[in-house]
Amino acid sequence: MLICPRCGRENPEDAQFCNGCGASLATCLPPGAEERKVVTVLFCDLVGFTARSDQADPEDVRAALHPYHTRVRSEVERFGGRVEKFVGDAVMALFGAPVAHEDDAERAVRTGLRVLEAVAELNKEAAVLDLAVRIGVNTGEAVVALQARPEEGESMAAGDVVNTAARLQQAAPVGAVVVGEITYRATRDTIDYERLKPARVKGKAEPLAIWRAVGIRRPLGAEVERLPAPFIGREDDLALLKQTFARTLRESSAQLVTVTGEPGVGKSRLVAEFRTSLEEQERTVSWRQGRCLPYGEGVTFWALGEIVKTHAGILESDGPDEALEKLAMSLTALVSDPLERDWIRSRLAPLVGARTPEAAGTVEREESFTAWRRFLEALASERPLVLVFEDLHWADPAMLDFVEHLVDWATGMPLLAICPARPELYERRLGWGGGKKNSTTIALSPLSTEETAHLISALLSQTVLPASTQRALIERAGGNPLYTEEFVRMLFDRGILERRERVVHVALGVEIPVPETVQALIAARLDTLPRDRKAFLHDAAVVGKVFWSGAVSAIGGTQLREVEEGLHELARKELVRPARSSSVRNQTEYSFWHLLVRDVAYGQIPRAARAKKHRAAAEWIEGIAGDRITDHAELLAHHDVQALELTKAAGADGGLAHLEERTRRSLELAGDRAMQLDVRMAESYFRKALELLPPDHTGRVSVLTKAAECAWLSGRFPEAERDYEQAISALRTRGDARGRWSRHGQPVIGPRLPRENGAVQGAPASGDRAARGRTPGARAGPGLRPDRQGHDAVGAKQGLLRVVREGPPACRGTRHPRCSRDGPAVPGICPV
Numbered sequence: 005m006l007i008c009p010r011c012g013r014e015n016p017e018d019a020q021f022c023n024g025c026g027a028s029l030a031t032c033l034p035p036g037a038e039e040r041k042v043v044t045v046l047f048c049d050l051v052g053f054t055a056r057s058d059q060a061d062p063e064d065v066r067a068a069l070h071p072y073h074t075r076v077r078s079e080v081e082r083f084g085g086r087v088e089k090f091v092g093d094a095v096m097a098l099f100g101a102p103v104a105h106e107d108d109a110e111r112a113v114r115t116g117l118r119v120l121e122a123v124a125e126l127n128k129e130a131a132v133l134d135l136a137v138r139i140g141v142n143t144g145e146a147v148v149a150l151q152a153r154p155e156e157g158e159s160m161a162a163g164d165v166v167n168t169a170a171r172l173q174q175a176a177p178v179g180a181v182v183v184g185e186i187t188y189r190a191t192r193d194t195i196d197y198e199r200l201k202p203a204r205v206k207g208k209a210e211p212l213a214i215w216r217a218v219g220i221r222r223p224l225g226a227e228v229e230r231l232p233a234p235f236i237g238r239e240d241d242l243a244l245l246k247q248t249f250a251r252t253l254r255e256s257s258a259q260l261v262t263v264t265g266e267p268g269v270g271k272s273r274l275v276a277e278f279r280t281s282l283e284e285q286e287r288t289v290s291w292r293q294g295r296c297l298p299y300g301e302g303v304t305f306w307a308l309g310e311i312v313k314t315h316a317g318i319l320e321s322d323g324p325d326e327a328l329e330k331l332a333m334s335l336t337a338l339v340s341d342p343l344e345r346d347w348i349r350s351r352l353a354p355l356v357g358a359r360t361p362e363a364a365g366t367v368e369r370e371e372s373f374t375a376w377r378r379f380l381e382a383l384a385s386e387r388p389l390v391l392v393f394e395d396l397h398w399a400d401p402a403m404l405d406f407v408e409h410l411v412d413w414a415t416g417m418p419l420l421a422i423c424p425a426r427p428e429l430y431e432r433r434l435g436w437g438g439g440k441k442n443s444t445t446i447a448l449s450p451l452s453t454e455e456t457a458h459l460i461s462a463l464l465s466q467t468v469l470p471a472s473t474q475r476a477l478i479e480r481a482g483g484n485p486l487y488t489e490e491f492v493r494m495l496f497d498r499g500i501l502e503r504r505e506r507v508v509h510v511a512l513g514v515e516i517p518v519p520e521t522v523q524a525l526i527a528a529r530l531d532t533l534p535r536d537r538k539a540f541l542h543d544a545a546v547v548g549k550v551f552w553s554g555a556v557s558a559i560g561g562t563q564l565r566e567v568e569e570g571l572h573e574l575a576r577k578e579l580v581r582p583a584r585s586s587s588v589r590n591q592t593e594y595s596f597w598h599l600l601v602r603d604v605a606y607g608q609i610p611r612a613a614r615a616k617k618h619r620a621a622a623e624w625i626e627g628i629a630g631d632r633i634t635d636h637a638e639l640l641a642h643h644d645v646q647a648l649e650l651t652k653a654a655g656a657d658g659g660l661a662h663l664e665e666r667t668r669r670s671l672e673l674a675g676d677r678a679m680q681l682d683v684r685m686a687e688s689y690f691r692k693a694l695e696l697l698p699p700d701h702t703g704r705v706s707v708l709t710k711a712a713e714c715a716w717l718s719g720r721f722p723e724a725e726r727d728y729e730q731a732i733s734a735l736r737t738r739g740d741a742r743g744r745w746s747r748h749g750q751p752v753i754g755p756r757l758p759r760e761n762g763a764v765q766g767a768p769a770s771g772d773r774a775a776r777g778r779t780p781g782a783r784a785g786p787g788l789r790p791d792r793q794g795h796d797a798v799g800a801k802q803g804l805l806r807v808v809r810e811g812p813p814a815c816r817g818t819r820h821p822r823c824s825r826d827g828p829a830v831p832g833i834c835p836v
């Protein structure tokens with residue numbers, strides 16, 4: 005049931021609009037909705053307060069704690085966190101749930117540091133309080149109850165991350181913020197840390213690596229300096245920027261360039277490269293840059309404020325009077341008319357955190373806009389002005405209005421406004437920049453595979469990765485330079501890559517995880533989506549990197565038309581992209597823009613829901629495959645196996661037997677299909693099926709003989725023999741005549757026995773049967789039909805024993821890579 009957020013009416017779960025007031029229900033969640041999320045948990049506890057309050061009157065204790073609680077709550081909320089609970093004098097706060105931000109870990113540590121300051125301020129105000137705190141911050145995966153109401157005592161997040169945060173808090177020195185490893189890795193570019201001795205904590209076998217946050221490395225909003233890799237590709241985009249600038253100069257006009265693209269694709273870098281090119285040409289331009297911040301309230305027009313502050317040389321640490329003075333000084337040089345200068349100064353003052361007596365009271369927005377524009381025009385009249393409004397997708401509507409006002413009204417001055425923005429900008433302001441003749445859009449696409457390879461090589465200082473690691477990296481980074489950088493960095497951090505002299509070594513068999521920074525970035529993007537759109541992505545993620553609208557519709561039980569609409573919108577947001585043609589009739593085929601988006605979306609689905617969705621995906625495949633089901637058997641097996649494993653992991657046992665039976669069948673079918681193409685793959689399907697078959701199951705003999713044949717074809721005779729033995733013994737147990745027959749070594753019908761004319765060449769002289777039997781010499785008959793399975797098993801075993809006894813024949817052909825004219829034969833392949 006969905007409760008309408010506007011009128012409170014209860015609506016059916018699949019309702020899109022409220023039956024009472026017609027409001028959209030796209031953002032409502034059904035009760036009990038859960039999601040797996042990476043969250044950051046902050047625990048803050050007062051030191052020694054319990055002991056001091058031992059004899060105190062409860063009212064005094066509450067009065068003493070009240071200001072502390074209020075301050076902690078306000079700091080948590082200022083940074084977009086949520087107070088989960090107060091337990092006595094301890095506070096637990098959550099960052100990243102219900103809605104994730106890309107910098108939740110940083111927000112939590114900043115909050116911790118602010119709380120320390122707040123406690124010092126409280127002590128200053130009332131020395132009698134004598135408060136001291138310890139703070140622990142930890143990041144990790146949790147199951148989040150999206151509709152929990154912490155204010156009513158309901159817990160929102162559960163998982164080890166919460167317990168460990170509490171333990172970290174206990175291990176923290178008094179007056180310190182201590183963080184765990186994942187938090188450290190996600191924030192080390194912006195927070196200064198001191199490494200502490202690893203902490204032994206209850207419930208953990210190994211001591212935990214911990215760090216103490218000592219300060220913030222950059223003021224809010226400034227860029228982090230990292231030594232960048234050389235600029236790769238993007239020649240056309242850079243050329244377009246230069247041309248537009250040339251036009252600004254030629255026409256003395258205002259031009260707007262919006263640079264759009266998904267996070268990390270290189271918008272800011274492109275602009276930085278443009279700036280470098282201007283510097284290299286030694287052009288005299290004023291370059292002023294300001295960033296829109298994601299923190300929401302209290303930062304309206306922050307970007308413009310930064311521009312004014314930079315121009316006037318105002319520091320964040322300057323007080324209001326100092327700021328006003330600097331502003332006045334900078335305007336003296338800029339605006340000659342004293343009346344106009346005072347007017348501009350009073351309108352600019354609020355942007356730099358100061359106020360003038362003349363500007364007290366509310367000011368008309370139009371008037372402010374005009375004054376600000378006049379200021380920027382004055383700047384541009386001195387020399388060409390480039391204004392960069394970074395991250396415009398975070399700008400509030402008023403800021404967007406101002407940028408439009410500026411480029412519409414500024415005339416007769418060379419002024420270029422560059423606005424890097426993610427695609428969300430177009431949701432905030434539909435048709436941004438459209439229809440203006442002085443507006444250009446540069447949409448950045450992902451780097452090509454060659455360019456990404458080039459970037460990887462540059463990041464590794466020209467050393468070369470093993471081809472398979474390189475391929476995996478390129479695939480997962482999907483042409484996004486930021487993802488590429490973060491992957492390479494993570495591989496070194498986790499010891500997966502190791503540089504010894506000039507050679508990079510790769511740890512074998514290690515799965516490449518998603519770096520926390522990238523995961524947080526993507527999770528934050530997904531959390532900006534309405535509920536139904538995000539649900540489409542979850543359903544699509546279950547299908548895989550490539551998916552079809554019909555599959556999403558079937559899994560989520562939503563009308564195809566609605567799904568098509570939703571996917572179209574997600575494509576506009578650069579989360580998925582449609583394929584030119586579809587491999588399923590009447591359904592649009594899509595793929596995720598990035599494999600990583602799929603991975604993150606998939607990882608958010610709780611296990612029980614994931615299992616259900618996999619089952620639905622399997623059913624959808626059965627529906628579209630019809631008679632050609634064998635062709636899709638491997639896909640089917642994948643979904644069935646996932647559904648089964650996840651159902652078991654989630655602890656549900658209803659319908660498990662049915663699921664096991666179905667999975668066994670699809671695994672066998674998948675094995676049959678793979679048999680034509682890849683024996684090793686086929687064998688792995690049969691072996692998985694065997695794990696699901698109890699010894700007395702009637703289907704076991706069939707799968708055993710198939711697995712045996714695979715082992716046989718791969719030349720692993722002892723294993724083949726073992727499986728045949730088992731098959732025979734199962735037949736015997738069932739009282740099947742064929743099983744008894746073999747016991748007497750009678751010849752059997754069916755299999756083609758090995759020829760007897762060749763001795764093993766080059767086989768070890770020892771009596772090691774396994775070694776001698778490593779090459780095959782016989783075949784268990786042409787394909788295994790169920791009605792012949794017993795004969796096949798028996799015959800193949802007999803053939804096997806014979807080969808082991810006499811050795812396989814030599815191969816007379818050269819068609820098989822593993823044998824030569826002199827080597828042993830491979831049945832069915834070598835022309836023996």
Ligand SMILES: Nc1ncnc2c1ncn2[C@@H]1O[C@H](COP(=O)(O)OP(=O)(O)OP(=O)(O)O)[C@@H](O)[C@H]1O
Pocket residue numbers: 232233234235236237238265266267268269270271272273274395424425426459485486489
């Ligand atoms: N063409 C390129 N060649 C080499 N490195 C690049 C290129 N483009 C981007 N990078 C690097 O990738 C990282 C991310 O780029 P950038 O910060 O410009 O992304 P963005 O699109 O501005 O992302 P966001 O939306 O988060 O602001 C940076 O470290 C940048 O130096």
Ligand SMILES: [Mg+2]
Pocket residue numbers: 271272273395424
């Ligand atoms: Mg950027």
